[in-house]
Amino acid sequence: NAGVMQNPRHLVRRRGQEARLRCSPMKGHSHVYWYRQLPEEGLKFMVYLQKENIIDESGMPKERFSAEFPKEGPSILRIQQVVRGDSAAYFCASSPQKGAGEKLFFGSGTQLSVL
């Protein structure tokens, strides 16, 4: 039973390019969360999605960032026109239901570096 799979593990982009981060939740999980971790900081919530729906995007920057979780396929976090300040580790977590607590599992993250 594979865990939460994120790819790529490392992504290098130049300023102005687009970054696409993918997250495949654990089997049977239909709730996906994205968090961002800046150096020397804790994780900060970005967005919570269920299949085909954005439930809570209160942590998403107003511009350049978007997320989706289609009916088929992985969840995608998309960052347009990246800037150096976007460099961070991006973690995805999944759970089988809302309020799952102990059933919330994190992936190993995507380290985004913006040159």
Place this chain on the structure above:
Amino acid sequence: QQQVKQSPQSLIVQKGGIPIINCAYENTAFDYFPWYQQFPGKGPALLIAIRPDVSEKKEGRFTISFNKSAKQFSLHIMDSQPGDSATYFCAASNRFGSQGGSEKLVFGKGTKLTVNP
């Protein structure tokens, strides 16, 4: 505004010691307090969690102490081992809220623990 404050930022102990990591929160709506362990290059993994209706929870060598009136909670690691060397994060959420709860976790900034042999 940082809603969960964690200290210390780093901690070094000898094998067998009892490191203690402290967290304080502000939002009284929080009703779920997990601790996560993170190794380099990995995502956080749930270690132990507590609800505010109990003052202490123990799982193996890990114990959470909770002080609701002070809005503080702490993690104690008994008989620490070099394999416990990792970054530890406290977190909080309004998991059991009246509208069905949320997994929107608010994390502390983390404590890098080093356990020397």
